[in-house]
Amino acid sequence: MTLLSIKNLTKRFGGLLAVDDVSFDVEQGRIVGLIGPNGAGKTTVFNLITGNYIPDEGRIMFDGHSLTGLKTHKIVALGIARTFQTIRLFKNLTVLENVMAGCHCRMNSGILSSMLRIPFQRREERMALARALKELEFVGLKQHMDINAMNLSYGNQRLLEIARALASNPKIIILDEPAGGMNDYETTQLVLLIEKMQKRGLTVLLIEHDMNLVMRICEDIIVLEHGARIAQGTPAEITQDQRVIEAYLGIEEEDEEDEAFEAEGRD
Amino acid sequence: MRKHKNTIQVVAFTVVILACPFFLDAYWIDVINNIGLYAVLALSLNFIVGYTGLFHMGHAAFFAVGAYATGILNTSYDIPIVLLLPVSGLAAALFAYLVARPIIHLRGDYLLIVTIAIVEIVRIALVNDIFGLTGGSNGIFGISRPDFYFFDIRTPHQFFYYIWAFLALSVLLFYNLEKSRYVRALNYIKNDEVAAEGSGVNVDHLKLTAFVLGAFWAGMVGNIYASKMTLISPASFSFWESVILFVIVILGGSGSIRGVILGAFLIIGLPEIFRQFAGARMLVFGGAMVAMMVFRPQGFLPPLPRKYPVHKIQPGEKTL
Numbered sequence: 001m002t003l004l005s006i007k008n009l010t011k012r013f014g015g016l017l018a019v020d021d022v023s024f025d026v027e028q029g030r031i032v033g034l035i036g037p038n039g040a041g042k043t044t045v046f047n048l049i050t051g052n053y054i055p056d057e058g059r060i061m062f063d064g065h066s067l068t069g070l071k072t073h074k075i076v077a078l079g080i081a082r083t084f085q086t087i088r089l090f091k092n093l094t095v096l097e098n099v100m101a102g103c104h105c106r107m108n109s110g111i112l113s114s115m116l117r118i119p120f121q122r123r124e125e126r127m128a129l130a131r132a133l134k135e136l137e138f139v140g141l142k143q144h145m146d147i148n149a150m151n152l153s154y155g156n157q158r159l160l161e162i163a164r165a166l167a168s169n170p171k172i173i174i175l176d177e178p179a180g181g182m183n184d185y186e187t188t189q190l191v192l193l194i195e196k197m198q199k200r201g202l203t204v205l206l207i208e209h210d211m212n213l214v215m216r217i218c219e220d221i222i223v224l225e226h227g228a229r230i231a232q233g234t235p236a237e238i239t240q241d242q243r244v245i246e247a248y249l250g251i252e253e254e255d256e257e258d259e260a261f262e263a264e265g266r267d
Numbered sequence: 268m269r270k271h272k273n274t275i276q277v278v279a280f281t282v283v284i285l286a287c288p289f290f291l292d293a294y295w296i297d298v299i300n301n302i303g304l305y306a307v308l309a310l311s312l313n314f315i316v317g318y319t320g321l322f323h324m325g326h327a328a329f330f331a332v333g334a335y336a337t338g339i340l341n342t343s344y345d346i347p348i349v350l351l352l353p354v355s356g357l358a359a360a361l362f363a364y365l366v367a368r369p370i371i372h373l374r375g376d377y378l379l380i381v382t383i384a385i386v387e388i389v390r391i392a393l394v395n396d397i398f399g400l401t402g403g404s405n406g407i408f409g410i411s412r413p414d415f416y417f418f419d420i421r422t423p424h425q426f427f428y429y430i431w432a433f434l435a436l437s438v439l440l441f442y443n444l445e446k447s448r449y450v451r452a453l454n455y456i457k458n459d460e461v462a463a464e465g466s467g468v469n470v471d472h473l474k475l476t477a478f479v480l481g482a483f484w485a486g487m488v489g490n491i492y493a494s495k496m497t498l499i500s501p502a503s504f505s506f507w508e509s510v511i512l513f514v515i516v517i518l519g520g521s522g523s524i525r526g527v528i529l530g531a532f533l534i535i536g537l538p539e540i541f542r543q544f545a546g547a548r549m550l551v552f553g554g555a556m557v558a559m560m561v562f563r564p565q566g567f568l569p570p571l572p573r574k575y576p577v578h579k580i581q582p583g584e585k586t587l
Contacts, residue, residue, distance in 0.1 A: 050465065076467035084465070090458035094572055100448075101455050105467025106587045107448050111480060114447030115440040121447065124587075128448070129575050131586035145577070168467050169587070 003028040003172055003203050004049070004080075009058035011044055011227075018044045020227035021058070026172065026220075031194060031204045033218035035211075037247060041227040042207045043085055046174055050082050051075045063171060077105045081165035085176040085207070087157045089164075091150035098149050098160055099135050102167025103128035135163040139193060155186040162193070166202075173197060175206040179213055191217055215239070223247070273571075276525075284431060288424050296423040298539045300495070303430040304488055306531035307437050309515040310524065311484035314477045316513060317522035317570075318450050320457030321474060322379035324509045325386035328366075329482035331393065331504035333359040333489025338407035338499050339400050348413045348494045352487055359486025360479045367478040371471050386509050393501040406500025413494050426495055433491065437484065438524055445524070446573060453477055454522070511535075518559055520566030529568055 004026040011019040019041045026032050034042050047053045049060055051072040060067040067075055081102065090098050107128055109121040136142040139159040144152060149160060158178055165173050178194070179187045187210060194204055194217055208214050214221065215235045223231040223238060225247045231238060238244055287299055308330060315323045333355035340346045340354065370381045396403035413420045413429060420429050444450050452473050455463035464470045493499050515534050520526020538548055559566075 052461070052465075071469075072464045073467050073469045076465065081467075082465055084462070088459050088462035088465070090455050090462065092458055093454060096575060096577070097451060097454075097573065100451060101463065101466040101468065103587050104448055104452055104455075109448060111444065111449055111476065114444050114449050117443050125447065126576075126580070127585055127587045129577065130580045130584045133577065133580055134586055146572075164466055167587075 001028045002026070003063055004205070005061040006045075006049070007059050007061070009045065009048060009060065010056050011041075011048055011053060012056055017227050019048065019055075022224065022227070022229050023058075024222050024229060024232060026203060026205055028171075028203055029198065029201065030219050031198055031206070031217050033214045033221045034205065034207050034224065035209075035214060035221060036224035039226075040224040042224055043176055044227075045224070046082065046176055046205075046207065049075075049174065050080060073105060076168055076170075079169070079171035080174065081168045081170035081172075082174040083158070083161040083165055083176055083178060085180065087154075087161060089149040089157055089160060092148060094146055095141060095149055095152065095160055096129075096132055096136065096145040099132040099163045099167050100128055102135070102164045102169075103131055105168055131169075132163075132167055135166045138166065138196070139163045140189075155182045158182065158190075159193070166197070170202065172203040172205060175204065175208075177207055177209065179208055179210045187213060288427050293423045296427050298536065300423060300426050300430050302531050302535045303427075303434050304492055304495075305512070305515060305535045306528045307430075307434050308485055308488050309512050309519070309527045309531055310437060310441060311481045311488065312512045313441075313516050313522065313524070313527050314453070314481040314484075316516045317520075317527070318453035318457065319474060319477045320521075321477070322375055323382045323478075323481075324379055324506070324513050325382035325384075325389075326481070326485055326512050327504045327506070327508040328386040328389040329359040329363055329485040330489045330492070330508070331386075331389050331501075332362045332482075333486025334493040334499045334504070335393065335401055335407070335489075336486065337490040337493040338410050341410050341493075342407055348411050348490065349415065352490045355490035355493075356483040356487040359489065360483040363478045363482030364475065367475055371474050371478070383506060383509075386504070386506050390501050390504055390506070393504065401501075404501055406498060406502075407493075408498040410493050410497045410499070412497065413491075420494075430491060430495075433487075438528075441524055449473075449476075451573075457522075514556070518556070518566055520568040520570065523566065523568050523570035526566050526568035526570070530566070533567075 002025045006025070007023050009019055009022045010017070022045060034045065036042055044053065048055050049067065051067065051070055051074070055068065062078060062080060065078055090101065107124050109124050113121045133142065136145055139162055141156060141159055141163060144156065149157065152160060158181070162173070162175070162178065179190055182190060191213060194206070197204055206218070218235060221233060221235060221238045222229060223244050230247060231241045231244050233241070288296060291299065308326065312323065312326045315321050336355045336358035337348065337351045340351055341348055366385050370378060373381060393401045394404045401407065418425070420426055452463070452468045455466065455468055456470055456473060460470050511534060515530035516527055518533065519528070519530020541548070544551070
């Protein structure tokens, strides 16, 4: 079954064609990788899916809903959770409260019921707490739950972002360079974690520059270059594809891609 | 252990406040009453400035709408003051909704400028006797005192119980709210708006509710203020009042109930104690502000981290 379907997606920033007529489908329960050289438009595609940007053309269908024009929080409520390439945690709040942010969209208590602490509200709080603890345990951060997010190591901050995303009970989780800044050991643990997410029934869509990781876990890979899709297939097919080799795999460089989103924010 | 300490602090504070009417004369009780009113006002501003981190320096506008709603409805239609308490809150909340909605997406400094403009526009509108209702720069006089069945409120001592009961109730409700998903979400917005929205928080809507809720409470304080003074005029709702409220929140501890109450004591109470140095007041005030921002930018009593009953959660318990 197709969970996420992207058709003819196009996005321009002034004269720059950031995403050029990109189409691909993500099947339910798969681990799908989106790769490409720096500036290929990968993060822009993610920002289009999650509603941070509005596409100029094309449409995005998710689980029977059109995402076009929906605000980000609505898209999260539909079941798409994400992490950020540049870590965006609530730095001055505890690890536990960071994860509870994901629960917010699954809760219903309003201002009045919270002021009066009615039984429904207290039950809901307790269930959210239990969920947050479950996700912290899942990513292995439970022992750090009381410290502020800013005091976590870099790798653990990435895991915390994943836990926060998982707490929103998504159908698909979108990871933007989850292994960025991780050492080899942490990356190995991350691979296990992503496989565990798949076992839970989650669909995973990820951007990653660590080709080892991509080839190890992705069942399906989409390659972008200059905003356009140049190839799609299994890891074996991608490594054989002449255009991909030319465009990407032959070159090794560190990445500094798509800071436009960072600079502009979301107005 | 810390919980224990907090309880002792709250009890000690309550005892000291409740002892005040037995030891202080009418003048000093009136000072305590003013501190109480400013404390609730600053707590209502705390929703916007403290929890959500929005720069809002026009809170006196909402206070004014509440006070004038009370003044006009009471003097023209003779509606009892106490019934007007929720009405004033609603009037201020509606006003806040209307003015905040178009500007809610503005960031930091831009929002600050617009909120300053709002409080100035309101003041000028009041001075110009808008719709012939506000009485121009003389304002409205002859507003009734609050009248309960069994308890008429006239003297400062009587107002003391009224104001501090209102404060206590507000603190209780706000304290509960602090432990809910609502204030948590406001804190997420304060930390990182993009991440909050990306985690499923409806950022614009929640910012708007912070304004509306803060204005609702400010409007109710406006009602109490109008009935306490029996006379209201535009001079009481100037930009300077908004600045004082802003300073109370920042100096006391942004997002912290106990901090904001302490801030009200410092900013409203201290000048009364040091009356004889009234000439040097602004100098001391300015110096204190500079020192605070350098040495303790988070305020005197910053918010404590929230505690969750983690140990009570059983493994395998039902989750969201």
